[in-house]
């Protein structure tokens with residue numbers, strides 16, 4: 001257990017080291033192999049040294065103002081994380097609900113599934129401003145529509161899809177004799193759902209949630225960028241890009257923040273998997 | 288004696304009027320009185336499982352009358368008047384053994400403590416008390432099947448419906464399970480309808496062996512077996528072999544290729 005953990009961390013680090021080495025090697029040999037350059041620019045403005053990027057984290061975000069880039073990236077990522085999680089939770093709930101309804105009424109599966117697939121082919125970049133436009137005037141009681149809600153809506157829009165598809169397959173996964181058994185007990189639809197279909201769907205839900213989590217982060221960041229919502233790491237990417245010519249390393253700090261955000265989110269789902277699957281047979285143990 | 292299962296003129300046609308119509312059961316008359324063990328045997332596809340599923344109200348008959356435990360089959364199912372076991376043990380992977388046995392009790396909304404006590408008693412009965420807190424995938428096939436039997440018995444139904452429950456077990460385990468089932472049935476006074484492919488199994492377990500013919504599935508012969516108390520020695524007695532031969536000949540009588548799908552084990 002312990003040794004395995006150390007090994008896993010070492011393996012993970014080795015991936016990071018390999019990536020870093022490739023980056024620096026690419027920069028180092030560009031132009032040295034002959035009188036030509038690599039097609040993708042390797043100069044310091046396009047690909048700053050990793051050390052420069054690392055140092056940039058610790059420097060002030062805006063010259064002569066308090067607050068480092070690191071602080072800005074962390075607080076931006078944390079903000080985006082929370083919005084994405086709201087979206088993911090909403091999307092997962094909608095996806096699960098759709099799957100339950102489609103499982104209950106087979107006809108609806110045939111009718112709805114094409115639209116659900118179609119929903120994912122709408123370009124995100126175009127949809128985000130549209131949603132924020134629709135939402136803009138919206139108010140529910142004293143609650144005003146805020147830009148972060150558009151971002152969460154986009155995250156939900158992207159994440160409901162894998163959950164709906166995965167959960168549907170999972171809810172349909174019990175074998176005929178399991179369903180017969182529940183019928184022989186005169187179990188109601190709700191009892192069968194709760195005691196058979198949902199538990200049987202868990203192994204299908206986990207990978208679906210993993211996809212959904214990654215999608216929710218992508219959806220959140222892309223819509224932050226496209227509607228310019230403030231506070232998140234998407235906005236940082238936008239801002240830093242505008243200053244990229246003078247400060248190339250800063251753009252990469254935001255990229256790294258966004259990438260880590262994705263990793264952390266997927267890692268959380270992995271932890272959820274450990275929790276939910278602790279009582280299941282190891283794969284391959286059961287026919 | 289009262290009949291726990293009574294059917295007359297019972298028929299089942301799948302896909303009636305279509306190109307793939309199958310006459311699975313035709314004009315079946317069968318009465319199973321309380322406390323008796325009845326086996327259904329016959330070539331593959333003769334409608335044994337269908338008959339069992341009709342009794343269980345998992346599929347509706349297309350003709351004839353049927354009563355289970357003195358009521359319509361649907362009512363008997365609603366009242367959990369029978370317990371069922373299939374060839375696949377069909378335990379829920381995510382539930383501990385004891386919680387698997389509790390399932391039918393849970394669905395009847397029995398209290399937590401009561402159903403736990405009841406489930407543990409059932410596990411005692413199938414001689415698996417030490418495995419209550421294990422998960423099904425930690426058990427061998429024979430043990431899983433015993434849990435499935437415990438689950439079928441949990442709600443104490445008067446009737447057990449079993450569809451080749453030992454079909455996937457090796458010969459040794461199988462004979463052991465047969466002895467266990469006889470013991471359990473004697474202890475609990477259950478009425479049993481049991482589907483099997485094995486002639487010795489049918490003879491060993493049953494008071495009556497019902498031999499069926501295929502397409503349309505009908506009863507060709509009923510062999511009464513009154514061999515007294517079942518013991519391991521009995522499997523080698525001449526009376527036992529006489530009954531095995533009687534059933535085998537009834538199966539042969541069905542016609543060319545009839546014994547297909549029936550083993551002599």
Ligand SMILES: Nc1ncnc2c1ncn2[C@@H]1O[C@H](COP(=O)(O)OP(=O)(O)OP(=O)(O)O)[C@@H](O)[C@H]1O
Pocket residue numbers: 301302309311329330331332333334335336337338548
């Ligand atoms: N749902 C169904 N739809 C159409 N035909 C069916 C259906 N279920 C069973 N049949 C047909 O009914 C006949 C009897 O099937 P059944 O499963 O009862 O046979 P069986 O005696 O249990 O066979 P086996 O010994 O192989 O289990 C078969 O010809 C089968 O093809």
Ligand SMILES: [Mg+2]
Pocket residue numbers: 335336337450
């Ligand atoms: Mg069958």
